[in-house]
Amino acid sequence: MSAAEAYTRLVATLREHADLAAALRLLEWDQETFMPAGVLEDRARQIGLLAGILHERHIDPAFLDLVDDLAGRISELDDGQAVDVGQTKWHSDRARRLDTALIRERSALHAEAHGVWIGARRDDDFNVLAPFLERIVAIERRVAAAIDASRDAYDVLLEGYEPGMSVAQIEPIFCQLRDGLLPLVERLAAVTAKRPAPSALRGDFPVAAQRQFNRTVAARLGFDFAKGRLDEAAHPFSTSIGSDVRLTTRYDAGDLRYALYSTIHETGHGLYEQGLDAAPRGTPRGESCSLGVHESQSRLWENQVGRSEGFWRFLLPVARQFFPALTDTSLAAALLAVNEARPSLIRTESDEITYNLHIVLRYELERALVDGSLRVSDLPTAWHAKMRHYLGVVPDTDRDGVLQDVHWAGGAIGYFPTYTLGNLYAAQLVCTVERTLGPLDALLAAGEFDALLGWLRQHVHHLGQTYRAPELIRRATGEPASPQPLLEHLQRKLAFLESS
């Protein structure tokens, strides 16, 4: 078989994997949106079966041989084909180093720990979860050792979520970010201590009208409803069933911001998915680059666009068509409401300025858990100490502390940093866009989102996994990933709050 023939066979196989993954994601999407409550057990079984079939295909010897064969004669392929083979080989190598018994043990542990976490959070009882976290840390160490015993375990776990990223790269970035944020948070606390939460955008916003409004916003930003949907879920998320991109949000009839910023965030994810190149469908070049880059797209639209003055010059008149009660709401009041910020306990409810300290805290703790310098039993104490130091607030309960996130109980260690990487990348991309297109504010105020979206399509979306995240960002912005643009953005935001 020639290299060209082998490559053609590889693409056909990868496309079958992608179609199977799509069927699996429809089962998952439906579970979170429309599935009736009484059939959870059925659905878990259906999802388990499809995930198993997909895993068998990923480690099918004929597939792995094909990948190895192509990787051995990569010089016979063109650059794009070489990317597909290289990336597939990298993922396959990680998968094949984990034996089936380890994978089963890990899946069973995650499933059990997830149930335990729900109970532990409900009962505010960390001790119930602790033994499971110990086992999870131990098994993640074994996973990392199986993949590459010669490297730092956390590094191996991290690159599972953000290929190409390493502790050596993020450690200085996160330190610099933390040290830059601490004085901002101190100033923020001084500002917010003096005044109550803004009341604009709270009131009576009927959900039926909000549905129309949120759909309009997503469409105006560029989301293509001919190949996507916007539905409701308890925990908003987005997913792709092939080229069919499905967003979710959640409505609060008393607060317009709640659904709006979920919608804009998920629309950012959705625009990325809809901007992927269709030609290499199913291959790495046609798939998103990394979790961090994905998050950069959601954060860019949510924060850099969605909370800007320009955007609200555009949005407020649109919103008034759906909600006549906003007639008397001023631009300044709306802007203050969507930029509300104050040190708080819960990561998912926190604002732009404090958010990344929640992540730095988790990154530092999970690294220490993996390298053994922190014991699981000491987690709550360490959590409190860092909350006090970084944010000046301390939870009364573990429910509002170490038990608040599902990630660790689900085995996701090395995942949290991708959230902050997304924020960094977003700020850095916007800096570059403004050097090219001029200040975004004018474009946003005019409701012209095409130029920004076009730039992102060209420099990020369309490239898929052609470059890994650090290289993608370097090429798109001319600089390696850096906390500086994000810090400058947050300084401007703080100055706005101080002067409002």
Added chain:
Amino acid sequence: MSAAEAYTRLVATLREHADLAAALRLLEWDQETFMPAGVLEDRARQIGLLAGILHERHIDPAFLDLVDDLAGRISELDDGQAVDVGQTKWHSDRARRLDTALIRERSALHAEAHGVWIGARRDDDFNVLAPFLERIVAIERRVAAAIDASRDAYDVLLEGYEPGMSVAQIEPIFCQLRDGLLPLVERLAAVTAKRPAPSALRGDFPVAAQRQFNRTVAARLGFDFAKGRLDEAAHPFSTSIGSDVRLTTRYDAGDLRYALYSTIHETGHGLYEQGLDAAPRGTPRGESCSLGVHESQSRLWENQVGRSEGFWRFLLPVARQFFPALTDTSLAAALLAVNEARPSLIRTESDEITYNLHIVLRYELERALVDGSLRVSDLPTAWHAKMRHYLGVVPDTDRDGVLQDVHWAGGAIGYFPTYTLGNLYAAQLVCTVERTLGPLDALLAAGEFDALLGWLRQHVHHLGQTYRAPELIRRATGEPASPQPLLEHLQRKLAFLESS
């Protein structure tokens, strides 16, 4: 491996097949309900892949060996296990006799012919479809010969949809039914020639209120929304994703009957699915008996219950809570509106009295196509002649004639009779129920559906495929399938129309 061990393994395998089929059905359900329009190509590929995986499993040699092994020592199993093995063996034998090339050729032909049928119907051009129908008849003959060359081809095709049924059984039933219906239709034409269509239940019925109303009706009849849904689709259908039963309907804001009778019909299907025994899940004993028995359940609730005076004594006050405009609608007017009947051209829009003549016509034509006594090119002429004879109306176009149904273009030959079998079974079951429970009208008027549903659960739903349809009906009613109860029911209906 002991027979008990082999049986346990069979059940586990059948349950995996069922879970895969459930994932496939979710892809299909989603396509008809929520899928955005622009991703049809993706979905066709995903469905094709899962259908292929499921087919591979059905003809997997290890599975077939297991089935054969168990079938060879069926005396070592208990009665219920023997049913599961026997039915699985019967299905497997049919499947394995079709070679993969024939199945592929048939699937490709159906897919192509379906597209051609859409165009032919749109353009009212039978000649475009004719060569495809010729190929479809030829390939169905080959399928029948591959399964059992020693038997009548139509018999083999028919039992693929209604196992245990044969031409020898249905031919006298259908003749008797046809001959009993012809004088009724003549009398009906005399009644309807004299008066306009009734206007009750037409008017302004907002879709939002109809959604609530239809949901209420399904729930009152016994449909469990904790394990099911009611959504909207262009062509109402129902499906089961494991124990998760999904109904669809379609709303017409100008006519309350339109959605209501689709909902009741699909609720009938849904109650059957929800009434299957959960213990033998995935095995023949836990699956519905046949298409005819399935249709008997939908028709029983739609026609025998839903168009009865007792039911409307219950329903009219309920409907008035949703639609105050019905305050002045009398019971008599509503009953006349839901029993409107007149000879017409389109099967799916036809009434209870004329419906089965549409089926008899199709049965006679498809039998003649298969045995070679009718050529495809002569179909339109034969159609017109039978329409004139049976219903006294003739279509001006083939669009309203031979091109109206999708079945033949989709390769479904031998399917149509199951609709009429469903109507027969329904009337016969209701006769028996009334012998046991007394006249249904009183129970229905009181909104007490539990006794009827309980009887159906015990004598039909809970049995799954323990007996084949002819035996199931014989055991439930004490008689073999007969057209007499249906003819008597329709005579009473005609008498009501004549006296109204």
